[in-house]
Amino acid sequence: xxxxxxxxxxxxxxxxxxxxxxxxxxxxxxxxxxxxxxxxxxxxxxxxxxxxxxxxxxxxxxxxxxxxxxxxxxxxxxxxxxxxxxxxxxxxxxxxxxxxxxxxxxxxxxxxxxxxxxxxxxxxxxxxxxxxxxxxxxxxxxxxxxxxxxxxxxxxxxxxxxxxxxxxxxxxxxxxxxxxxxxxxxxxxxxxxxxxxxxxxxxxxxxxxxxxxxxxxxxxxxxxxxxxxxxxxxxxxxxxxxxxxxxxxxxxxxxxxxxxxxxxxxxxxxxxxxxxxxxxxxxxxxxxxxxxxxxxxxxxxxxxxxxxxxxxxxxxxxxxxxxxxxxxxxxxxxxxxxxxxxxxxxxxxxxxxxxxxxxxxxxxxxxxxxxxxxxxxxxxxxxxxxxxxxxxxxxxxxxxxxx
Amino acid sequence: xxxxxxxxxxxxxxxxxxxxxxxxxxxxxxxxxxxxxxxxxxxxxxxxxxxxxxxxxxxxxxxxxxxxxxxxxxxxxxxxxxxxxxxxxxxxxxxxxxxxxxxxxxxxxxxxxxxxxxxxxxxxxxxxxxxxxxxxxxxxxxxxxxxxxxxxxxxxxxxxxxxxxxxxxxxxxxxxxxxxxxxxxxxxxxxxxxxxxxxxxxxxxxxxxxxxxxxxxxxxxxxxxxxxxxxxxxxxxxxxxxxxxxxxxxxxxxxxxxxxxxxxxxxxxxxxxxxxxxxxxxxxxxxxxxxxxxxxxxxxxxxxxxxxxxxxxxxxxxxxxxxxxxxxxxxxxxxxxxxxxxxxxxxxxxxxxxxxxxxxxxxxxxxxxxxxxxxxx
Numbered sequence: 001x002x003x004x005x006x007x008x009x010x011x012x013x014x015x016x017x018x019x020x021x022x023x024x025x026x027x028x029x030x031x032x033x034x035x036x037x038x039x040x041x042x043x044x045x046x047x048x049x050x051x052x053x054x055x056x057x058x059x060x061x062x063x064x065x066x067x068x069x070x071x072x073x074x075x076x077x078x079x080x081x082x083x084x085x086x087x088x089x090x091x092x093x094x095x096x097x098x099x100x101x102x103x104x105x106x107x108x109x110x111x112x113x114x115x116x117x118x119x120x121x122x123x124x125x126x127x128x129x130x131x132x133x134x135x136x137x138x139x140x141x142x143x144x145x146x147x148x149x150x151x152x153x154x155x156x157x158x159x160x161x162x163x164x165x166x167x168x169x170x171x172x173x174x175x176x177x178x179x180x181x182x183x184x185x186x187x188x189x190x191x192x193x194x195x196x197x198x199x200x201x202x203x204x205x206x207x208x209x210x211x212x213x214x215x216x217x218x219x220x221x222x223x224x225x226x227x228x229x230x231x232x233x234x235x236x237x238x239x240x241x242x243x244x245x246x247x248x249x250x251x252x253x254x255x256x257x258x259x260x261x262x263x264x265x266x267x268x269x270x271x272x273x274x275x276x277x278x279x280x281x282x283x284x285x286x287x288x289x290x291x292x293x294x295x296x297x298x299x300x301x302x303x304x305x306x307x308x309x310x311x312x313x314x315x316x317x318x319x320x321x322x323x324x325x326x327x328x329x330x331x332x333x334x335x336x337x338x339x340x341x342x343x344x345x346x347x348x349x350x351x352x353x354x355x356x357x358x359x360x361x362x363x364x365x366x367x368x369x370x371x372x373x374x375x376x377x378x379x380x381x382x383x384x385x386x387x388x389x390x391x392x393x394x395x396x397x398x399x400x401x402x403x
Numbered sequence: 404x405x406x407x408x409x410x411x412x413x414x415x416x417x418x419x420x421x422x423x424x425x426x427x428x429x430x431x432x433x434x435x436x437x438x439x440x441x442x443x444x445x446x447x448x449x450x451x452x453x454x455x456x457x458x459x460x461x462x463x464x465x466x467x468x469x470x471x472x473x474x475x476x477x478x479x480x481x482x483x484x485x486x487x488x489x490x491x492x493x494x495x496x497x498x499x500x501x502x503x504x505x506x507x508x509x510x511x512x513x514x515x516x517x518x519x520x521x522x523x524x525x526x527x528x529x530x531x532x533x534x535x536x537x538x539x540x541x542x543x544x545x546x547x548x549x550x551x552x553x554x555x556x557x558x559x560x561x562x563x564x565x566x567x568x569x570x571x572x573x574x575x576x577x578x579x580x581x582x583x584x585x586x587x588x589x590x591x592x593x594x595x596x597x598x599x600x601x602x603x604x605x606x607x608x609x610x611x612x613x614x615x616x617x618x619x620x621x622x623x624x625x626x627x628x629x630x631x632x633x634x635x636x637x638x639x640x641x642x643x644x645x646x647x648x649x650x651x652x653x654x655x656x657x658x659x660x661x662x663x664x665x666x667x668x669x670x671x672x673x674x675x676x677x678x679x680x681x682x683x684x685x686x687x688x689x690x691x692x693x694x695x696x697x698x699x700x701x702x703x704x705x706x707x708x709x710x711x712x713x714x715x716x717x718x719x720x721x722x723x724x725x726x727x728x729x730x731x732x733x734x735x736x737x738x739x740x741x742x743x744x745x746x747x748x749x750x751x752x753x754x755x756x757x758x759x760x761x762x763x764x765x766x767x768x769x770x771x772x773x774x775x776x777x778x779x780x
Contacts, residue, residue, distance in 0.1 A: 035684035036700070075681070270683030271703065281681045281700075285669035286436030286713075288662060291695040299684040302437075302700055305662065314684070 003120035004085065006141055006198070008052050009112070010043055011105050012129035013060030018250045021350060021370040026065040028249070029129030032333055032351070034261050034270065035299040035314045037279045038069060039248060040129040044087070045277045048076045050137040052125065054085040056115055058108045060092060060101060075280040090115060104219030110208040121201050126221065128195040132257050132268065133245040134275050135196070140239045144198045151203070151229055151236040153177065154196035156245050166192035167222050169238045177236040180226055191238055194245055197221065203234065244268045255348065255366050258314055258331050262297055282317040282334075292323055308338070322357070333371065347382075355379075404540050408484075408520035408602070409448040409456035411441065412503050414529045415496045416567070417461065419648040422770040423748060427466035430458065430528035432652065433731050433749070435659055435668075436712050437699040439470055440646060442677045443533070444526045449477045450673040451536035455484035455518055458528070459491055459507045470678050477676050487514055502569060502584055503527075503598070503620035505605075505612050512609065515602065523605050525620070527596035531644035531655065533670050534597075539637050543599050548635040550604070550625065552579060553597035555643050556590065561654060567647045569594035569621055571636055579634040582626045595639060598625075642667040653746060653766045656712050656729050660695050682715050690721055699732075706736070720755065728766070745769060 016028025023031060029040035040057075047055050055078065059066055066089075072079045073087035080086070090112050092101045102108035109116075109126065116124060123144065125137055135154070144152040155169050163184070169191045170179040181187070207225055211217050217224045229236060244267045246257040260268045270277055284303025289295060293306040300306065303318035308325030315321075315332045322340035330344050335352040338344065342355050345362030349355065350371030359375055361367055363382035375381070414429040423432060430441035441458065448456055456479060460467055473479075474486030492510035493499045503525060508515060515523075522543075524536065534553070543551040554571050570588035572581040581588070598620070608624050617623035625634060642664050644655035658664050669675060682701030687693065691704045698704075698713040706723030717730045720738035728745045736742070737755030744761035747753070748771040757777045761767045769775055 264688070271686070271701075276681075277683075278681055281679050283674055283676060283679070285665065285675070286697045286699040287685070288660075288665055289693045289696045289698065290662060293693070295687040295691060295693050297689050298687050300687065300698075301684040305665075 002084075003122070004054050005121060006052060006123040006125055006137075007054040007056070007085075007116065007119050007121045008047050008125040008127055008137075009109055009116070010040070010047075010055055010057045010127045010129050011108060012040060012057050012066060013063075013102055013108060014128075014130065015061040016130060016249060019248075019254060020251060021368045022251070022254065022348065023062075024350075024370060025062060027059065027061045027063060027129075030066040030069060031248075031254070032316055033132065033248070033254075034258065034277075035301050035316055036282065037270075037277060039132065040066070040070075041277050041279045042132050042134070043127045043129050044070075044073075044076045044078075045275075046133070046135050046137060047127075048078070048278065049275055050135075052137060053078070053081050054119055054121075055087045056090045056112060057087060057129070058090045058102065058112065060108075063089075063091060069280055071280070076278045085119075088115065104217075104224075105221045106208055106211050106217075106225045107219035109204075110212045110219070113205060113208065116201065116205075124199050124201045124204055126195075126197040126199065130247065130249060131195065131245060132248055133194075133241075134243065134268075134272075134277070135241060135245075136275075137196070137198075140196070140241075141198060143239050144237070147175075147237045148235065149198075149237045150200050150234045151177075151226075152198040152239050153226070153236065154194045154241050155191040155238045156194055156241050157190050158192045160187070160190050163187035163190045163192065169193055171238045175238050175240070177230065177238050180222075180230055182222055191240070193222070194241060195222075195247075196241075197226075203229075251348070251366055251368055255331065255346075259312075259329070261299065261314065262312055284317050293321075308340075308342075316351075339377070404452045404522075404537060405454070406520050407451075407453050407522040407524050407536075407540060407599070408518050409444075409453045410489075410508065410523055410525045411444050411456065411458045411528050412507065412525060413459040413461050413491055413496075414527055414647070415461075415493070415499045415501065415504070416647065417463065418497060419567070420652065421649045422768055423649055423652065423746070424463065426463070426771055428461040428463045428528075429646075430460070431464075431467040431470055432529075432646070433714060434531065434646070434652070434656060436697045436714055437680075438675060438677045439467075440531065441467065441470070441528050442675055443531045444528060445477050446673070446675045447532070447534050447536055448524065448526075449479065449676065451540070453524065453536070454479065454481065455487075455520060457487040457489045457511065457514055459489045459504075459511075461491055461496055462494070464488075464490075472678065476678050484518075489514060501619040502622065503596070504618055505609050505620055505624075506618040508605070509609050509612060509618070515606065515609075518602070521602060523600060523602045525598045525600075525605075529646045530595055530597065531646060531668070532595070532639065532641060533668050533673055533675065534639055534641065535673065539597070539599055542635070542637045546577070546635045547633060549600060549632040550634045551599040551637050552582075552625075552634065553595040553637045553639050554592050555595060555639050556592055558591065558593040558643060558645070560593070560645070561648070561651050564645075564647050564651055568645070569596065573636045577635050577638070579629055579636050581629060582621060582634075584621055584626075592636070593645070595643065595645070649746070649768065650765055653729065653744075657710065657727065659697050659712065660710055665697070680715055685713075691719075706738075706740075714749075748773075751775065 012029040016023045078087040248254040287304035290307045294309040301317040307323045308321040316334040318335045325342040333351040339357035347367040354374040356377035358378040417424040479486035489511040571592040685702040688705045692707040699715040701716040705721045706719040714732040722739040726743045731749045735752040741758040744766045750772040754776040
């Protein structure tokens with residue numbers, strides 16, 4: 001079998017607990033985003049658009065939705081590569097000497113050394129499935145080769161005041177990484193790691209085997225493998241990415257990135273034919289806007305029927321909005337039914353939930369309503385569910401409040 | 404309905420659609436914001452579990468073939484049975500007046516012979532409805548019918564389309580007493596161009612046709628044999644559009660702006676499938692005003708749109724006012740354009756400031772890929 005130059009391994013097993021109710025029933029990469037996509041569409045589309053035809057998707061936390069969504073990868077043309085490439089879902093599995101769950105990001109790749117070896121690649125691209133960005137990985141690979149690097153880590157400039165929230169790369173003038181600091185209190189640089197790595201496969205494999213044998217290690221790329229490589233003075237370079245990139249790991253960042261799509265400046269657009277984001281499309285009928293509806297500054301998907309007012313919001317497929325209702329600054333997931341005289345402000349409504357007539361949802365922060373619940377008429381939700389200063393008991397509150 | 408195979412016959416009268424059929428056959432005419440006419444009969448068959456379907460095409464078939472592919476969007480790309488393209492026998496389709504042309508079937512006889520199903524369901528490609536064909540099958544068996552014809556009571560054609568209809572007379576038990584093309588029956592019982600019969604019966608018709616050169620299923624066989632054969636009518640009461648002219652194409656698409664019609668036709672229990680196109684959601688910008696609109700994905704709307712059907716990737720510029728129109732895929736409308744009662748075919752662009760208003764009931768048709776400027780139409 002001929003070898004591949006570069007294959008991608010996409011880490012999609014995380015729970016994403018900071019997304020709270022949004023990841024109650026599915027893994028973070030499967031969370032719907034942008035009116036018809038799921039978060040993982042961005043990484044998968046970037047792979048296809050960058051000419052990477054072999055991707056392993058590592059799953060662990062509640063993988064059913066993700067598994068059936070990815071399928072044979074036909075939405076991204078991955079089915080065209082037959083048995084030599086395409087997309088492969090890689091869950092933890094049992095071996096002769098017993099099996100284990102993935103204990104960390106590095107351990108997940110370690111468990112799949114055989115999968116990677118099958119393609120005998122020169123380089124391995126490690127990706128996370130929870131970022132919103134459009135990136136040409138082939139340019140990064142070119143730079144990796146030009147630098148004759150063993151490791152290249154993609155970085156993005158973040159505002160200095162936010163730098164202490166990220167893993168920060170300190171580099172020399174040639175872009176060679178001299179130090180890596182995870183969430184530094186006093187950052188020396190504002191180059192944040194994007195969680196996109198290119199490794200020479202031979203080098204990575206050696207470090208993964210060593211890391212797996214290390215009883216003290218948390219088996220994490222950021223915490224263990226990368227620092228170890230730096231200690232050993234490998235040739236590690238930073239690749240500065242220019243463009244839009246957001247980690248959507250929290251409800252706030254998820255909501256903000258969603259609202260970025262509605263920004264006319266076009267920092268994140270889906271209407272770009274040169275770098276399309278692919279997804280498995282819905283099969284619903286076109287959407288219907290009634291004569292009583294008003295739509296402003298919004299994204300509306302197939303299968304919606306709108307009789308109320310929608311302002312600066314994103315509606316996924318199959319949403320119904322009743323008469324005299326107002327949806328503002330909100331994200332409405334697939335199949336939600338919103339009754340009449342409902343007001344929803346700055347909220348995320350989970351898939352297939354029914355909002356009864358006359359309800360009010362909204363507060364200072366971002367309100368999240370979980371999926372598949374039926375809310376009574378005239379429900380008032382918001383105050384208790386405020387996520388700005390969050391409390392542990394919120395999920396209980398929802399249940400209590402909604403009976 | 405594993406024991407039934409489907410045959411979608413080809414509507415010969417392409418001229419009735421003017422420039423809309425210049426680049427496509429009737430089956431491939433865009434309809435309803437994201438579909439093509441053939442999607443409705445195909446989906447009805449697939450939803451009833453029919454998995455062996457042949458489609459007769461005209462010579463103007465490129466667009467249809469592109470749409471159908473290997474049938475994957477209807478779940479018909481299978482090892483056993485699936486979707487079969489059957490080229491027409493009729494070179495001169497413009498002068499072919501047959502309602503259901505058995506010569507087309509004769510030209511593809513080997514396909515019919517090798518198909519294992521006991522029954523054949525024949526339907527036209529221009530019948531827009533959402534019908535549970537399993538019920539037609541059960542009805543056929545219950546009545547021990549030789550032929551079952553699906554009909555609608557009181558269906559109203561546009562005046563100019565009355566001559567294109569096939570009309571039935573029936574008794575109280577649903578037995579068909581007379582079949583007449585072109586002349587309305589009392590009570591206006593309109594055939595929906597759907598026929599269920601045993602394949603062996605169809606084959607015997609074709610054998611006769613081969614001998615005497617008579618090939619029209621309606622006028623050469625069924626009409627004259629209503630007494631010899633047990634022909635029954637199955638009543639269909641749901642939404643129906645028989646699209647047989649450019650005027651009816653316009654009228655019926657605008658009917659979809661009634662939400663009750665949409666709910667009936669796009670019944671989630673029996674979905675209408677079409678070729679999947681992957682586009683972003685539709686973007687309504689700050690200045691957009693939309694009212695009574697059926698719109699597909701990937702549009703960008705900045706102007707005012709009222710009573711319109713928008714297919715995917717339509718762009719409407721600022722200050723534009725578009726009323727009572729059908730905008731097919733990739734239509735681009737410049738700023739301050741005013742349109743009323745216009746069918747804009749695929750890829751048409753209208754230069755800013757242009758005004759196009761139909762002076763009568765009939766719409767203006769702008770053919771595919773035309774660039775319209777003020778004064779050019």
